[in-house]
Amino acid sequence: VAALLQFHHPGGAPQLREVLALFGLDPADVDAEFGVVATDPAAGLFVVRVENRGLEEARAALARRAPHPGEGLFSDPPVEPFGPAGDP
Amino acid sequence: MPARRVIVEYRSDPELARPASSSVKALEAEPLEHLLPAEDVVFDPAFAPVRLPAIVTRGGRREEDGAPLPTEADPSAEGATYLLRAELGDAQIEALRAHDAVAGVFSDPVVEPCLTCIDSPALGDDADVEELLRVADLRGCEMTGEGVMVAIVDGGVNVAYLAEHGKHPSFSAAASWGFAIGVKPGSVAVGHGTMCAFDACIAAPACTLLDIAVLRPFSPIGTGLGALLSDAVRAFSHLQGLLAGPDRPRALVVSNSWGMFHPSWDLPPGDAGNFSDNPNHPFNRSVGALAALGADILFAAGNCGPQCPDSRCQGVSSNAIYGANGHPQVLTVAGVDIANERVGYSSIGPGRLTDRKPDVSGYTHFKGSGVFPSDSGTSAATPVVAGVIAAVRSKRAFDSADPATSPAAIRALITSTAHDLGTAGYDYEHGYGVVDGARLRDEVCEEARPQPAGG
Numbered sequence: 001v002a003a004l005l006q007f008h009h010p011g012g013a014p015q016l017r018e019v020l021a022l023f024g025l026d027p028a029d030v031d032a033e034f035g036v037v038a039t040d041p042a043a044g045l046f047v048v049r050v051e052n053r054g055l056e057e058a059r060a061a062l063a064r065r066a067p068h069p070g071e072g073l074f075s076d077p078p079v080e081p082f083g084p085a086g087d088p
Numbered sequence: 089m090p091a092r093r094v095i096v097e098y099r100s101d102p103e104l105a106r107p108a109s110s111s112v113k114a115l116e117a118e119p120l121e122h123l124l125p126a127e128d129v130v131f132d133p134a135f136a137p138v139r140l141p142a143i144v145t146r147g148g149r150r151e152e153d154g155a156p157l158p159t160e161a162d163p164s165a166e167g168a169t170y171l172l173r174a175e176l177g178d179a180q181i182e183a184l185r186a187h188d189a190v191a192g193v194f195s196d197p198v199v200e201p202c203l204t205c206i207d208s209p210a211l212g213d214d215a216d217v218e219e220l221l222r223v224a225d226l227r228g229c230e231m232t233g234e235g236v237m238v239a240i241v242d243g244g245v246n247v248a249y250l251a252e253h254g255k256h257p258s259f260s261a262a263a264s265w266g267f268a269i270g271v272k273p274g275s276v277a278v279g280h281g282t283m284c285a286f287d288a289c290i291a292a293p294a295c296t297l298l299d300i301a302v303l304r305p306f307s308p309i310g311t312g313l314g315a316l317l318s319d320a321v322r323a324f325s326h327l328q329g330l331l332a333g334p335d336r337p338r339a340l341v342v343s344n345s346w347g348m349f350h351p352s353w354d355l356p357p358g359d360a361g362n363f364s365d366n367p368n369h370p371f372n373r374s375v376g377a378l379a380a381l382g383a384d385i386l387f388a389a390g391n392c393g394p395q396c397p398d399s400r401c402q403g404v405s406s407n408a409i410y411g412a413n414g415h416p417q418v419l420t421v422a423g424v425d426i427a428n429e430r431v432g433y434s435s436i437g438p439g440r441l442t443d444r445k446p447d448v449s450g451y452t453h454f455k456g457s458g459v460f461p462s463d464s465g466t467s468a469a470t471p472v473v474a475g476v477i478a479a480v481r482s483k484r485a486f487d488s489a490d491p492a493t494s495p496a497a498i499r500a501l502i503t504s505t506a507h508d509l510g511t512a513g514y515d516y517e518h519g520y521g522v523v524d525g526a527r528l529r530d531e532v533c534e535e536a537r538p539q540p541a542g543g
Contacts, residue, residue, distance in 0.1 A: 031318075076317050081303060082465045084465055
């Protein structure tokens with residue numbers, strides 16, 4: 001199960017390789033196609049999608065960082081439309 | 089203490105026969121006094137006695153061989169009984185039944201109109217919705233959505249289909265976004281997203297549509313449309329870039345007709361990574377950031393209303409407005425039909441992130457786009473309201489220097505002008521009421537305001 005790793009990076013959006021270095025992750029630990037996405041850029045918050053195999057390392061890295069209320073590993077639940085049932 | 093409502097059937101009584109001769113005359117309290125066989129029985133004097141004729145076998149024959157004989161109502165007063173409405177405690181029911189004058193005591197349950205469920209037939213059509221929203225009056229004041237971008241965050245839009253069905257909005261392929269390379273914005277197979285786009289165009293026929301194709305043809309957990317929330321994170325980041333960039337539109341309305349159906353889809357409440365209840369979740373932060381840039385964001389309340397919830401709700405119909413669908417900086421939309429009756433599947437509040445959710449109701453369950461037998465779900469209600477907001481934005485574009493044009497001010501305008509439904513004031517079923525185009529026009533359109541005398 002993948003999760004969203006949200007982190008604080010006040011200097012603007014980092015490259016994916018910078019994120020890997022910051023959290024001690026391998027390239028295979030993250031969803032490269034997803035990349036680094038801004039969630040609240042004015043607050044310096046960005047997110048990457050971490051695969052199951054990288055969650056423990058990400059969790060450990062988060063524990064070593066200065067606490068920030070926006071940082072953490074978050075769920076990536078499915079969503080579906082609230083519309084009519086069946087096919088058009 | 090009287091608590092239970094009952095119907096009391098009395099045997100023939102001249103005091104009851106007189107008021108029963110009129111269908112509208114209520115009973116005076118005094119004639120009831122002699123009927124009181126038990127204490128703590130409170131009759132309803134506003135309820136005129138209803139005469140119930142005796143049922144007799146035709147021709148007065150008696151049943152001899154066990155076979156049922158034809159029956160008919162006896163029009164004479166003899167043998168007739170009279171129904172009264174009363175309230176009493178449970179302990180009084182048997183005492184009342186034991187009284188010689190009482191033929192029976194029956195429950196008087198609350199009955200309500202049959203609510204529309206997702207498989208109910210359509211009620212009215214998009215022309216009715218147009219009339220209810222007073223779209224002609226909005227158009228007369230140039231409230232058409234012109235110059236306003238309306239992002240349909242859904243499964244993709246088919247612009248050609250819209251044109252074939254009488255909707256001719258502008259379309260910005262450049263500002264659109266899709267989850268997959270090779271999907272041409274505005275040319276996606278006709279489906280839920282096209283229905284939503286059609287419904288936004290009811291009140292905003294001249295808006296500029298954006299196709300923000302987040303939902304994939306196959307949900308990660310089902311067979312229909314769906315996505316992961318991270319897809320929406322990417323889409324909202326794209327929209328943030330649009331508002332922060334050099335080609336910023338004068339207004340952006342973002343319509344979202346999707347969400348979670350069951351808490352098991354998420355981490356549990358209290359978990360630091362939870363989405364449903366957690367304002368720090370990346371998508372909830374993303375929604376707040378987009379609103380701060382000036383976007384008007386709408387989310388459907390959901391289809392987990394207690395009367396006829398979607399099967400995916402798995403019976404959970406309370407606290408079922410999850411995460412961003414109940415974000416404090418979005419307008420959360422419930423559904424009503426064109427008779428202003430809440431549809432039974434429309435999720436009720438409170439919201440998980442904000443207590444007072446939904447905010448407002450929009451019309452749904454009408455024959456409209458032709459994509460489905462009815463444009464239904466809170467899915468349809470949401471773009472209908474998004475179109476109304478786009479119409480408002482034609483006259484009141486976002487200006488970061490003017491607080492009266494902020495998304496919060498627009499939400500307050502929509503809720504304060506809504507036509508109240510249900511219990512007086514706010515309620516968790518309808519929010520502040522159904523969006524009211526006429527009152528919005530009066531508030532927003534300077535030309536519609538009465539001119540001062542001599543002015």
